[in-house]
Structure formats: C-alpha cells, structure tokens
Amino acid sequence: MSATATSYDPIRKLLETATQQIEKNELREAAETLNRAQQMWPNDARVFMLAGLMAEKSGNIPAAFDALRRSVALDPLWTPGELQLALLYARRGMYDKAIAHAQKLTKREPNNALVLAHLVDFAHDSGNMELAISELRRGLTYLPKDVQMRRWLANDLQVTGQHAEAYDVWTSLIEENPQDQMALLGRVTTLIEGGKASAAIPDTTSLIEIDPGNSIYAYYSAIAHGVTPDHQPPELNRRMFDSMAETYDQHMVRGLGYQLPKIVAEKILRRFPTKSMNVLDLGCGSGLLGVCLGRIDGFLIGVDISTKMVEQAGRHGVYDRFHTVNMLDALRETPAEVYEIITALDVFIYTGDLKATVPNAHRILMPAGDLYFSCEIAPENGPDLVLQPNGRYAHKRSHVLALCKEAGFEDVQIEDLVLRREAGEPVNGFLVVAHKAA
Structure with missing residues (x-):
C-alpha cells in the first residue's frame, strides 16, 4: 500500500477499512479503526495520513495539518503522504506551500504523472500560468502523445x-x-x-x-x-464560471484588483444606512457584493447561471435565497416593484444586448429604487455593442444612457472607472447608477 509497508503488513486491512469509513463519513468508526492500527504499528505514516484526511472531513483543519505533517516526518520519502499535505494546502488556498511540496516531489520523482497533474492544478489555481506551461512542457518530454x-x-x-x-x-x-x-x-x-x-x-x-x-x-x-450575437449562450457562461468558482475571489480581488463590489456596496449603504432594503444581485457569482454588504434588514437574492459559483456564494451566509437560472429569464419572470436595489456587476460584459434587460430592471424596481451595473467601454464612434476578441462585450456609453432614459429612469449617473487590471493593463469601463422615480 505504501513505501512504509513491508511484506508483513498486519495493519493493511485496518487501513483499508478506515479508508472506506472516511469515504462514507463514518468518522467515529474510522477513528476507532485508526487507533487500533496505531496501537499495532505506532509509527506508520499511513495511519497519520488517513488521520489527517479524517480530521479535515470533520472540520478540524489544524489537526489535519498536524497529522499530515507527522506522516511526512515519519516517512519523508513516501510520496502519498507529502502529496496529501500539498493537496490540503491547496484546498485551504495556501498555494505557495502546495506548490513547494509538489515541486519537491517532482524533483524526487520527475516522471510521476500524478504529481505533475496536481502541480499543474496548483499553478492554475494560483494564477501562475508560467509555471503551469513549464510543467506541461516538461511532462510532454516523457509523455509526448498525452x-x-x-x-x-x-x-x-x-x-x-x-x-x-x-x-x-x-x-x-x-x-x-x-x-x-x-x-x-x-x-x-x-x-x-x-x-x-x-x-x-x-x-x-x-x-x-x-x-x-x-x-x-x-x-x-x-x-x-x-x-455579433446579441447574447452569449447561457451554457458557455455556465461552463466558464463553473471552472473558475473555487479560485474566483482570489483571482479577481487579489490578482486583478477587482474592487467594484466594495465600491457599489459603499454607495448602497450610504443610501440605506439602516440596511432596510431588498436587493437582487444579478450574476452574483461567488457573492462578493454580499460579503461587502453584510447581513441586511430585508432579502438579499442572488441569481447566477453557475451552480458552483452559487455554492461559493452560499458559504458566506449572507444571501437569503439563490436562483440558478439564466439572468435574462429571471428578470423577465420577476413580478413588478419588488426590490429597492438591483445590481449587475461585471455581468453585462457576458450577457451583451441590454434592450430588454434595462426595461425589465426598471419594471421590477420599487419606486425610488436604484439599478447599479457596470460595462466595459466601447468607442463612441463605433457600434452600440462590440464583441471584443477576448469574448467579452463592450457597450457604448451614450447608448447605455439612452436605454436607461427610454426605460423611464428619472436620473442616470455614469462614472468612468478602471474595472480591474489584466496583464498589468487597466480594463476601462463605467458604472451606471439609474434611479427610478418615486
């Protein structure tokens, strides 16, 4: 079963049983099985590796790290123990340490395809594309047809x-x-x-x-x-954001300097300092706006096409309900005059045409309600809607203003700003705050 096992392996059956118990979430039984194994073989790295996985599953993360570090200390040359420690670091978002352990393993076992695959995953999740490419090139030297x-x-x-x-x-x-x-x-x-x-x-x-x-x-x-298609297919958005969900917050906020949820939350809270309001967060993603707003005295409803994004948003504990549907369908099917606030941050760059979206948002806002949304900026001397080579839509500022006025918004404020940074360059756009008459 491992580098620590010998031809005489009295605890192998116990370890197999414990593994199955952990998989079935029978953690008390697993603990008893591992205790029996440790009594028979006190310093077996496999026991501590499984103890680490069991502790993580129970929610005791410090104990999980302690057990996995003990596993590595007991048998420093046993790859599964150190790989599990690297994976725990990655699951906790500690990618530098995960990568360090994986790189240590690749030096020892340069042709281990499983270690390579995990190292590439860690590089992707941390946004280190240079490392991912380098490791993939290395892997293809010994598996050229993979x-x-x-x-x-x-x-x-x-x-x-x-x-x-x-x-x-x-x-x-x-x-x-x-x-x-x-x-x-x-x-x-x-x-x-x-x-x-x-x-x-x-x-x-x-x-x-x-x-x-x-x-x-x-x-x-x-x-x-x-x-230029009017909209991206919902299936394309779902696939893209499902793949990004686990690392979205870190990538957007730390990697790209994305501050729009914080900016908009501050504006909303200035308008509603008691937090007495109902909010519809369109394209809520991983829930960054909800985190910035905190709990409100009303309903905070999130809408997103990506199930995995909604799972991430749910972990914050601030949203009252989610709808995992196409945002355009959600807007069309919502009754009139329900929300004081509607937000759509970094959303219309994927949904495209706004001719139906803005009027529907106006319809479902309460009197004196506000719509907040952002767009990437298209040149004023070009078409109203531009599909950029990167696959995101850009909107002409004057066209968006006209749409808001035509929909019936009483006051429309448009603020130019840098939405985020990509490859060190600013992504220019604007934030719209459209106010419905009382």
Missing part, C-alpha cells in the same frame, strides 16, 4: 496570448483526431482571439456538423462569419 496534457498546454498558451503556438498544438490534436471537439473549439477561439475570425469558419462548420444543435458552436459560427 492528449490531455497537450490540451492543457494549448489552452494555457492561448490564455497567455501565445496564439501561434496554441494554434499549432490544437492543430496537432486535430490532425490525430479530426472529431476532437475540444481541439476544434480551441482552435476556433484561438483564431478569434488572434483577430483571424474568418479563418475559423471551416472549424465551426465541422463542429456544427458533429453537433448541429449546440448553441455554443452556433455562437462561434456567427462570430466567424462576422456577426
């Missing part, structure tokens, strides 16, 4: 703007398997992001032939043909 590693590498190259090399890796995958939908879609998005949308037409055609009813493929086909 499809998953090549997909990861192509995606990471694409994310970091290395479009030419990403294109080459996607192409090599497609040459081996022309039906590889992930590779075909990867090459499509690489071409679009690189400003070569029309070159993606053959691949979008292939994708639609493989799956004719796929709304994501239809969306990218429209872009390849020079058409």
Whole structure:
C-alpha cells in the first residue's frame, strides 16, 4: 500500500477499512479503526495520513495539518503522504506551500504523472500560468502523445496570448483526431482571439456538423462569419464560471484588483444606512457584493447561471435565497416593484444586448429604487455593442444612457472607472447608477 509497508503488513486491512469509513463519513468508526492500527504499528505514516484526511472531513483543519505533517516526518520519502499535505494546502488556498511540496516531489520523482497533474492544478489555481506551461512542457518530454496534457498546454498558451503556438498544438490534436471537439473549439477561439475570425469558419462548420444543435458552436459560427450575437449562450457562461468558482475571489480581488463590489456596496449603504432594503444581485457569482454588504434588514437574492459559483456564494451566509437560472429569464419572470436595489456587476460584459434587460430592471424596481451595473467601454464612434476578441462585450456609453432614459429612469449617473487590471493593463469601463422615480 505504501513505501512504509513491508511484506508483513498486519495493519493493511485496518487501513483499508478506515479508508472506506472516511469515504462514507463514518468518522467515529474510522477513528476507532485508526487507533487500533496505531496501537499495532505506532509509527506508520499511513495511519497519520488517513488521520489527517479524517480530521479535515470533520472540520478540524489544524489537526489535519498536524497529522499530515507527522506522516511526512515519519516517512519523508513516501510520496502519498507529502502529496496529501500539498493537496490540503491547496484546498485551504495556501498555494505557495502546495506548490513547494509538489515541486519537491517532482524533483524526487520527475516522471510521476500524478504529481505533475496536481502541480499543474496548483499553478492554475494560483494564477501562475508560467509555471503551469513549464510543467506541461516538461511532462510532454516523457509523455509526448498525452492528449490531455497537450490540451492543457494549448489552452494555457492561448490564455497567455501565445496564439501561434496554441494554434499549432490544437492543430496537432486535430490532425490525430479530426472529431476532437475540444481541439476544434480551441482552435476556433484561438483564431478569434488572434483577430483571424474568418479563418475559423471551416472549424465551426465541422463542429456544427458533429453537433448541429449546440448553441455554443452556433455562437462561434456567427462570430466567424462576422456577426455579433446579441447574447452569449447561457451554457458557455455556465461552463466558464463553473471552472473558475473555487479560485474566483482570489483571482479577481487579489490578482486583478477587482474592487467594484466594495465600491457599489459603499454607495448602497450610504443610501440605506439602516440596511432596510431588498436587493437582487444579478450574476452574483461567488457573492462578493454580499460579503461587502453584510447581513441586511430585508432579502438579499442572488441569481447566477453557475451552480458552483452559487455554492461559493452560499458559504458566506449572507444571501437569503439563490436562483440558478439564466439572468435574462429571471428578470423577465420577476413580478413588478419588488426590490429597492438591483445590481449587475461585471455581468453585462457576458450577457451583451441590454434592450430588454434595462426595461425589465426598471419594471421590477420599487419606486425610488436604484439599478447599479457596470460595462466595459466601447468607442463612441463605433457600434452600440462590440464583441471584443477576448469574448467579452463592450457597450457604448451614450447608448447605455439612452436605454436607461427610454426605460423611464428619472436620473442616470455614469462614472468612468478602471474595472480591474489584466496583464498589468487597466480594463476601462463605467458604472451606471439609474434611479427610478418615486
């Protein structure tokens, strides 16, 4: 079972039983089983590794760290013990330590594919794309045909703007398997992001032939043909944000300097200092606005297409209810005059056209209610709605102002600001506060 086991292994059965008990959440029974194992073999690293996993499952994180560190100390050359310690650090968001332990293991076992995969995961979760790419290149030196590693590498190259090399890796995958939908879609998005949308037409055609009813493929086909879709498919948003959920807060706030929830919460609390209000948080994501508002004297309702984002938001304990639905459907189906406040922060950059959204928001606001939303800014000398190469929509300031006025908002304030920073560069946009008449 491990490097600590010998041909004579009197506790193997006990360890297997304890593992099953932990998986079934039978923690009291697992503790008793591990105690019996430790009495028989007091200094077995496996016992302490399982004790660490059991402690984590019970919510005793300090005990989990203590047990896993003891496991490593007892058998410093046993890879499973140190890998579990690295994974615990990662699950607690301590990525520097997780990476350090994983890198130590890769030096000892450079061809261990499991350790490599976890190290790449840690690099991704911490936003260290340079490390992820470096490790994937290393892994491909001993597993050159590994499809998953090549997909990861192509995606990471694409994310970091290395479009030419990403294109080459996607192409090599497609040459081996022309039906590889992930590779075909990867090459499509690489071409679009690189400003070569029309070159993606053959691949979008292939994708639609493989799956004719796929709304994501239809969306990218429209872009390849020079058409700006009014909205992104909900399935695309769900897939993207589900994959980001666990690290979203750290990535946005620490990595990109995202301060919009804090700014808007401060404005709301100045307007409602007693917190007596009902709030609809559209595209609530991981609940950053709720964290900044705290508990309110009213209902705080979150709407998001991503189940995993909603799970993260629920952990803060400030939202009263969630609706995991398409935001546009939620707005259309909500009765009139329900909320004092509606927010949509960093949301319309994914939903696109606002012609129905703004009037519906006006309808469901209480008299004297406020709508807060942000947009990335499009040039005033261009179209009202622009789909940027990065896949996000930008809106023309004057068009948004006109939409708010047409919807019936009495007063509309628009504030230019930097929404966040990407690759060290500011992402320029604006915050709208639209006030409904009393």
